[in-house]
Amino acid sequence: MNPTPDGFSTRSLGGKKASGRKGRLAKKSVKNKRPSSVKRIKATTIEGGKDVTISKSFQLRSLQRAWNRFHAGSLSHWTTTIIIALSLTIFGAFTLLLSNANTALEQWTGDNLITVFLEENTTIHQMEEIQNRIAQNPGVDQLSVVSPAQAMGRMKNMLGSEAGLLDNLSENPLPYSIEFRLHDKKYEKTANLAFKIGTWLGVEAVSYDQQWAEKLAAVIRTFRFVGSVLTLLLLTAVALIISNTIKLTIIARRDEVEVMRFMGATDSFIKTPFIYEGVLQGLLGAIGALLLTSLLYWGADGATTELGSAFGIFIELHYLQVNQLLLIMALGIFLGLTGALISLSRFLEI
Amino acid sequence: MIKFHNVSMRYPSGYEALKGVSFALSKGSFYFLTGHSGAGKTSILKLIYRAERPSGGAVLIGGRNVDQLTKKQLPLLRRSIGVIFQDYKLLYDRSVYDNVALAMEVAGQNPDHIHGQVLRTLESVGLRDYTHQNPISLSGGEQQRVAIARATVNRPSLVIADEPTGNLDREMGRRIISLFQTLHKQGTTILLVTHDIDLVKECGHPHIEMVGGEITKMPKSARLSEDS
Ligand SMILES: Nc1ncnc2c1ncn2[C@@H]1O[C@H](COP(=O)(O)OP(=O)(O)OP(=O)(O)O)[C@@H](O)[C@H]1O
Numbered sequence: 001m002n003p004t005p006d007g008f009s010t011r012s013l014g015g016k017k018a019s020g021r022k023g024r025l026a027k028k029s030v031k032n033k034r035p036s037s038v039k040r041i042k043a044t045t046i047e048g049g050k051d052v053t054i055s056k057s058f059q060l061r062s063l064q065r066a067w068n069r070f071h072a073g074s075l076s077h078w079t080t081t082i083i084i085a086l087s088l089t090i091f092g093a094f095t096l097l098l099s100n101a102n103t104a105l106e107q108w109t110g111d112n113l114i115t116v117f118l119e120e121n122t123t124i125h126q127m128e129e130i131q132n133r134i135a136q137n138p139g140v141d142q143l144s145v146v147s148p149a150q151a152m153g154r155m156k157n158m159l160g161s162e163a164g165l166l167d168n169l170s171e172n173p174l175p176y177s178i179e180f181r182l183h184d185k186k187y188e189k190t191a192n193l194a195f196k197i198g199t200w201l202g203v204e205a206v207s208y209d210q211q212w213a214e215k216l217a218a219v220i221r222t223f224r225f226v227g228s229v230l231t232l233l234l235l236t237a238v239a240l241i242i243s244n245t246i247k248l249t250i251i252a253r254r255d256e257v258e259v260m261r262f263m264g265a266t267d268s269f270i271k272t273p274f275i276y277e278g279v280l281q282g283l284l285g286a287i288g289a290l291l292l293t294s295l296l297y298w299g300a301d302g303a304t305t306e307l308g309s310a311f312g313i314f315i316e317l318h319y320l321q322v323n324q325l326l327l328i329m330a331l332g333i334f335l336g337l338t339g340a341l342i343s344l345s346r347f348l349e350i
Numbered sequence: 351m352i353k354f355h356n357v358s359m360r361y362p363s364g365y366e367a368l369k370g371v372s373f374a375l376s377k378g379s380f381y382f383l384t385g386h387s388g389a390g391k392t393s394i395l396k397l398i399y400r401a402e403r404p405s406g407g408a409v410l411i412g413g414r415n416v417d418q419l420t421k422k423q424l425p426l427l428r429r430s431i432g433v434i435f436q437d438y439k440l441l442y443d444r445s446v447y448d449n450v451a452l453a454m455e456v457a458g459q460n461p462d463h464i465h466g467q468v469l470r471t472l473e474s475v476g477l478r479d480y481t482h483q484n485p486i487s488l489s490g491g492e493q494q495r496v497a498i499a500r501a502t503v504n505r506p507s508l509v510i511a512d513e514p515t516g517n518l519d520r521e522m523g524r525r526i527i528s529l530f531q532t533l534h535k536q537g538t539t540i541l542l543v544t545h546d547i548d549l550v551k552e553c554g555h556p557h558i559e560m561v562g563g564e565i566t567k568m569p570k571s572a573r574l575s576e577d578s
């Protein structure tokens with residue numbers, strides 16, 4: 001394989017096959033070939049209790065070796081990465097759903113409009129009295145009367161191209177109504193006031209947007225709770241699965257651990273390569289999860305836009321916020337790290 | 351440097367590999383350890399770097415009972431000993447260079463010094479041109495020399511070698527022995543396990559002989575004196 005005979009110290013430096021790195025190595029070794037340099041090698045005594053610092057070059061090479069194992073298609077590495085990717089995708093999809101629902105909720109409650117529909121035979125006097133009584137409540141704003149003609153105009157606007165249908169009506173069937181907004185957007189406040197106004201003479205019905213909002217908020221609250229619990233369970237399960245697969249890699253690399261032990265490696269030194277691998281698996285898993293949630297998002301956005309346009313409303317989903325993206329990345333790293341630490345603490349006793 | 355006080359050792363299987371072994375090797379000495387297969391030679395080395403613990407008696411290295419070392423001290427003991435394993439224990443997921451450099455990294459050596467020292471050591475075992483190869487592609491003798499380079503790269507004060515010439519032809523075996531002799535001249539204490547009686551005779555270093563877990567022959571210099 002290599003034509004050079006085995007020689008000792010006498011052979012000239014600088015290999016015949018001068019590859020890039022080799023050339024560099026040769027030069028360096030010539031430079032270091034001073035007899036005094038031998039003395040710089042640190043003598044180890046049992047007395048010197050100082051902890052070993054793990055060199056950057058060793059850390060870099062550990063990372064490189066971890067990456068090489070992915071490259072070589074190590075089954076357990078990919079299993080771990082895929083499990084992390086899938087679980088974080090579930091988490092990401094849930095986050096996407098809740099965060100979009102939340103936005104929808106905020107948009108609803110953004111306009112806390114209450115509409116009081118009056119009975120058909122209400123007099124102007126009664127109407128003014130109702131207006132006054134409403135105005136006496138705290139936080140009432142933008143109180144105004146909507147005439148049947150105005151109401152008809154709005155309806156035509158809403159119907160757009162179908163507005164022609166309304167032209168066939170012989171008389172305007174819409175009643176007078178009073179609209180106002182309430183500063184305090186709490187559901188109970190709105191609901192109580194609406195109920196009170198509904199009992200007044202001359203009032204036909206009271207409607208308010210928050211009825212929708214409140215239902216949506218309740219659904220979101222439930223989902224968030226269930227989602228948090230499920231996420232916690234999911235992540236715990238995933239951390240355990242990962243610790244198990246990492247355990248397998250530690251067992252497969254018992255020799256490496258043993259050799260390092262016998263050479264006098266500290267625990268933290270032995271752990272370093274495994275921790276790097278865990279973190280790398282977590283990071284790659286998180287990146288996978290972000291790709292998958294992006295796909296889900298594009299799919300869902302297209303579908304809801306289509307669905308929305310069928311009902312004449314414009315729905316646009318938003319993607320995960322930067323902090324949510326960072327959270328997923330952090331969770332991935334956390335999972336890889338925890339998995340590695342759990343298995344290391346349990347299986348590194350030699 | 352090394353003292354065994356009436357040491358016995360039992361493997362978990364219940365087999366008693368060593369039965370009341372006593373000897374003392376002074377600092378800077380060079381001893382051969384010989385004996386039939388299964389005599390307990392490897393077991394003695396394992397006790398020195400504390401891969402195993404004695405079931406009776408005491409093992410002292412540099413005046414310290416290795417059985418009483420704390421979790422912090424044990425790595426320091428091991429770093430002061432260069433071990434050449436019978437089965438090499440090389441790592442096949444990295445280059446020859448990385449295998450040897452690992453010993454220096456483990457010991458927390460200054461990264462600036464690792465490079466030159468690793469190359470010098472590889473040069474001294476005749477593997478300068480193999481630095482970037484994977485040890486799996488090396489012959490048995492070449493792998494053995496990688497193991498020797500790894501064990502000596504930190505200039506440990508004690509080198510224990512389990513059949514370091516076992517896989518080498520006569521010529522290469524002699525070269526390796528002269529390498530150990532160079533280390534010895536520089537003050538390193540050396541304990542070398544071998545089957546090669548010719549080699550022992552040729553070198554003229556004292557030798558300890560074992561049979562069935564007991565020492566049957568050793569020079570006066572290795573006897574444990576009463577007061578120690
Ligand atoms: N891990 C172990 N568990 C149980 N018995 C063991 C173990 N290792 C070694 N032994 C036994 O202890 C005895 C001594 O083993 P040891 O390895 O010390 O022999 P050795 O002198 O090095 O032999 P060789 O020259 O063949 O390497 C042998 O009989 C062996 O079978």
Ligand SMILES: [Mg+2]
Pocket residue numbers: 391392393436512
């Ligand atoms: Mg043996």
